[in-house]
Amino acid sequence: MRRQFRNVITFAAAGLLIAAGAQAQQPNFVLKGKIGDLPSPAKLYIAYTTTGTQGTYDSVTIHDGRFEIRQYVAHPAKALLSVSRTGVSKRLFATGDLTFVYIEPGAEIELSTPGNDISAAVFKGSVTQTQYEVFRKKIKPLEITRDSIWRLRYSKTPGLDTAAMAKQVTVAMNAYLAGLKQFVSAHPDFYVSLDVLDLYAGANFDLAEITPLFNALSKKTKTSPKGLEYADRLRNASRSVIGKPAPAFSMADTLGKKVSLSDFKGKYVLVDFWASWCGPCREENPNVIAAYRQYRDKNFTVLGISLDSKKGDWMKAIHHDQLEWTQVSDLKGWKNDAAVMYDVKAVPHNVLIDPSGNIIAKNLRGEALQKELQRILGK
Template sequence: MKNTILKSGLAALALMTAITSCSKKEEGFTINGNIPGQKDGIVYLELQDGDQTIVKDSVKIVDGKFSFTGKVEEPLRYSIKLKGQEYGKVFVLSNETIGFTAHKDSVYMAKLSGATQDSIYGSYYKNEFKKIQNVAGPIYKLSDSLSQNGKAKLTTEQQAMMDKKWKDLQTLADDLTFKFIKSHKDQLAGALVLDDRLVTYGTPEQVKEYFAVLSPEIQTSYFGKKIKEGIELNNKTAVGVAAPQFSQTDVNGKVVKLSDYKGKYVLVDFWASWCGPCRKENPNVVLAYKTYHDKGFDVLGVSLDDKKNLWEKAIAKDGLTWTHVSDLKGWKNEAAVLYGVKLVPTNYLVGPDGKIVAKNLREAELQSKLKEIFSKS
């Protein structure tokens, strides 16, 4: 009798588990929105897929309230915005009930409740990243003060002091970021922070190291796959490999090929007229060009501009006398996409044999590398 009851109980438990399991698979998300003061209108739910925005749903606002329901296969970045507004609130959407409250004039600052994945991800910026900013702020101010906003050259002692401060800041940032990723290796937040902070701003070695920490499930998620693609792309532009070939037109419409520079050392310099750090670095590149051009060094500027007049004005104003090319597609510049450029300035020093010798040589590093190369010749 006891055995029969036990079997019946186990059977019932198994049935309940199966039902619960099935019901969980069918569960989706619900977003309950409230925008006080916005009596009516249309609100959009959009998928943020890289640099693309795809409208997935839209609903009417009734007396300031709206609701979205649906299901996502895995947590991804979405945004909610009002019709006619350029920006919306970007967040990580997963299958759960989410509360959304915003002011009609600043929907991008909406407050969320119940968005678990987004909250975990956001905790990095509220804690670790804020600590980094608190240390970085005074260092940037000191640097601007000593250099008079880039107009004055630092003394040897000042440069040594600033180098140490920058190095210590980088160590702090790396330590806090790595600890966060490691402690969230089983959660999407680990991959998101890695994508945000290291894929663009870190070294290729760091990206590989941190990616290896993530759980297999997170590595094979949408964002994990994106990071892996970045790692594979970076391997194609690593030091020692042949530089990917490309061709684009110069300011006069003439086609220029990277292969035209075979036999020389050429700095492939990705920049843009609207990029402050690029313009600040330009005098350093000018100095390198003037010092080593007659010895076999050249520069090929690749602009991420989309307006030719601004591109040409920047070339003239900064005295950039080398060859410049662009397809005027902005961040979609085909050479930049080929090289996986995520920020500017970015540069690659290519040797006479067409292989990449060094990457991202800036300020004193560029002068030092060229001195090392041409002192041997």
């Protein structure tokens, strides 16, 4: 069954603007314009990813509101722009003085604002940005309805019928998701439809639903760099669907000893993807501990796979949370070999494997994990 809700915020690889530093290639797009009358030392910062985890982070000083950035991008990409009025970048992208724009090769993009607030910026000169604005016009009313009902549902309004509000939240969320899906279907030639499809699919998508949506996109869209990247993701996801044999992997444990998934054959094993920096993972750990202790004598175990990049942080979290099962990591962060193999785009994420090595369930959290283990091991 398709999920009714997706988290508004996830700890996902796609949400990270990682690589700092300018690309080596020659500039192939221009972003210029005027942000009110902002004086120096104010700066405009730009950050964007190109393919996978490769990206650019750059800045330029603003003079009397005017600026110009010349940079390189391999293909259309959604760039985050942020203004620092002091010219200091500390916690830059955590402020509200920011906006997004689609940049693309060969574009000369002009930005203008009615005042000094970049969040009200208007753009021209980017075909992909124009596509995005078509999308925003269609989806914004559904977003407004969804968000207003959501806020009311979780407000402390006296006498609020929470059960009725919960149903309204479901209706509003489903209408929003239907809007995303309809846009992708109606605009197969839009490059931005790939991003909308990604938004609709979520981190843990239904492969049977998403594959036909992707296949219906135009050849030009599917064979673009982002399209080819998404096709790779679909192929990876197809290897770890419920009912198929779990992809094999080996990885070092905390002492550097190689541990293989095949070492656990003959048992029910919960492969648990997590990280020390992931708040929801740490909140879920007590539930996994409870399940482990209840069923470890009934042919069940847990194999933890950390998406950490620093061993010290990983080890500290293991000890602090008192995790008792085998833990492995290659300390590659989101590039963790097993995470890539299992198409892990957000954590926490888990996969339940039966004694014969087949995947029988995914993303079991809280009560759902307890219920599934009770069903198969509670006899």
